[in-house]
Amino acid sequence: MDGGFVPTLAPALVEVEDLTVRFVTRDSTAHAVNGVTFSVRPGEVLCILGESGSGKSVTLRALMRLLPPGKTRISGTIKVDGQDVLALSPAELRRLRGGLVSMIFQEPMTALDPVYTIGDQIAETVMRHKGVSKTVALARALELLELVKVPSAASRLNNYPHELSGGLRQRAMIAMALSCGPRLLLADEPTTALDATVQIQVLILLRKLQKEMGMGTIFVTHDLGVASEIADRIAVMYAGRVVEEGPVADILANPLHPYTRGLMASTVHGQDRSRDIDAIPGSPPDLRQLPPGCAFAPRCSLAAGECLSAVPEPRFPAPGRMARCVRLGVPAFA
């Protein structure tokens, strides 16, 4: 298994530059995403790794403009396959969603419509985007269910979402997302709600389909283990900023940003039972009142005066690696 994706000269599929998302309410303004820049090449899996409130899901939804328009303020540029997503008309946006770009969610029970059968829902998407007859669309739906390895797929076409187990529902949602051969797949914690034995099945399936179909994928997760199973590159988000980015193997072997290091140290995997876990102290900042400098500085053991004065600029200590930390050279935790 090649851990690192081999960079090619192909033009980027997704280019996000200086994306900023704010949620404005009567009471306050939440700075959910604060200047995020990244790109995804065709066929590449980028994992956005972060804890709750890091802005990872908001970033993903901004790519499809799925955020409530009334109270959301978006700035920056988002380009998918050369199209400026933020400038698209509603009709163009509908063509983009489900056609060029598809999304799978954490909870398929709420993402699937409970009053239609699985077959009808997949067929409906196919008909809308491809303009084919219902018979053709249903045949395609069957193919898709077989593609995502749903056992006895033909009879499952006639099942309603509530009649399926969690794992099968998630597979059905993946089938629906793949129905129009998207070039970009957005996945928002699609395995988080699944049991361990089912999660690994879905991960392996997604990895395989992504390779076969050559989809660019952005996979949002809070779970380092999931990222290690599926990512080519990882972008670690904290308080609405990408604090570190790089190939998955490099980041797991040699995390640069103190937050990434802290996250890895506090993720329980075979630690010494007789010792405390090296937890990161404190809790993430309030997005309504971000500290002026590095948002992680208040919890960081390496923080110095300069960390508090300005948001650290990205640094590129090695090819393909980026970290927003002014103390990069400082030796790690003793």
Added chain:
Amino acid sequence: MPNTMILPTAMIEPAAPKQRGYWGSVGNRLRYDPVTVFFGLVVLAIILAAIFAPLLAPFDPYKESIIGRLKPLGWKGHWLGTDELGRDILSRLIHGGRVSLLMGVVPVAIATVVGGTLGVVGGFGGRKVNTAIMRTMDVFYAFPSVLLAVAISGAMGGGAMNGMIALSMVFTPAMCRVAETATAQVKNLDFVEAARATGAGTLTILRYHILGNVLGPVFIYASSLVSVGILLASGLSFLGLGVKPPTADWGLMLSTLRQSIYVNPVVCALPGVAILITSVSFNLLSDGIRSAMDVRM
């Protein structure tokens, strides 16, 4: 159990930036809602006018005048004119507010206590208790509320007291259902189970954990019922089932002035305007309170 235990200071979490209780935050949100504040002031003015009616009214609301009947606005110091018996409209409107408000508020208060209690008991009690209470309430639900109010006060005979009893009976089932729904929701939350796990009895749990969480929705619903109460009370009086003449009451005024609508339409419409303003103000105020209370961070 040892009383002291030292934890590394790093484990002590930093202070969250702001600190304000639930009701504090509700008040704060209300403050920045000009519509609600405005109609809150209107409601306050109406209530104050009703309380201090004898001081505010420029004339005796019951003093009739043969020559001064159905005079237009501003006639001889009667700012809002006179009615068909020559009584001052403004004074009657101010005094009439007492009856209308009373008939709007008292039945709601009774329904809140009675229906709320039944609802909490029904929601928290077992299936049998719930069925007994809620199916009884459903019987009342089978009738349209206006029809039910008319039927009850018709059966008991008119009068302010019977009108209020009728309205209480109309509101109680609705109140009961709101309380029952809220209770059933709260009952299934983990903190109630946690309270049971500490060994607390039913009454203690009701008192400390259920009531506080049910009062909010019940109160919001009650405040929206007040405007309905005022409307229904006026309707009963209009139909002759509420207060009896010559008592000053908006619905009754509307009913008696109706016959003079071709003589002086403006004056005839005034009691209706009073009902409209009061009911709309109560409604918008309760809407504002509802949205301020709804937000949970």
Added chain:
Amino acid sequence: MDTVEIDRGGPAQPLLIAKDLRKHFKVKGGAPGAVVRAVDGVSFNVFKGETLGVVGESGCGKSTLARLLLHLIEPDAGELVFDGDAVGDMRGITVNALRRQVQMVFQDSSSSLNPRMPVRDSIAFGPYVHGKTKAEAGRIARDVLVKVGLKPDLFGPRYPHELSGGQKQRINIARALAIEPRMVILDEAVSALDKSVEAQVLNLLRALKENFNLTYLFISHDLSVVRYISDRVLVMYLGAVVELGPVQDIFSRPKHPYTTALLASRPSMDPARRIEEPPITGDPPSPINPPSGCRFRTRCQHAEAVCAQTQPILGAWNDRDSHIAACHMQDPESGHSLAIRTH
């Protein structure tokens, strides 16, 4: 509380014995007679001072089990013995007395706190219910807040919505500790927390256990966390115990194929050695009509005829050191072709 008698049965007496606990739920709107076999004959001991980890996937009955232990749900059958006293028995202790000594921390830190109550009142509620005056209960709440690492003056007056997830879970732990229980049931208590916060709370739980001689029943779906915190582990599948044993034995030499599969399903944490084939396929079957015989046989690669016919037996569950699995391959007499031979 002064009335609690410390360690009545002596150190060898298990703190809690659950014997053949059973709970079936009627299926709403299902076929007549259809029941969910949520907990179907579960027996185990919790020894004094240990942490017993309970792992299993959703629907395996681990949360129902937690509620049965506190009688928050009435068991259909089975027996509970707390420190030698049968619970609900004439000569034993009452359910209320049990609840004074066993407390529970729930998964959802938000819904397990009363939103209209300052958190110090939520903590003081337990002691107050058990007869302390309001002033005493308030003092206890302050003490416990300090113990869970929160400043009483800063956090006590706050409402739950003003706290982060980690802080709320500390409050929940504080509430459980306020009545000085001897045992705490932690039902997915760290599962909803972010990793960095989860680590803090795990450290806190370990420190509290040591300081107050607590016994934990730690329920989780996260094997890594269970491995870190537990002394012994109980693996559940569809309402039944499939494996029980000391933590090192379970993790290094799992005996039941389900445990093996669970362990192999954990992400590798190493992109160079990714898992290429799923250890087992399919979802857990519905607990409404569990498979006959061994419940795991529908997903087990070693399943044979005997597995469908007879239900495998767990064995000597009341022994502290035994490592046992309910699998025909563990029983030389079962007739399974892969059954271990007697030593």
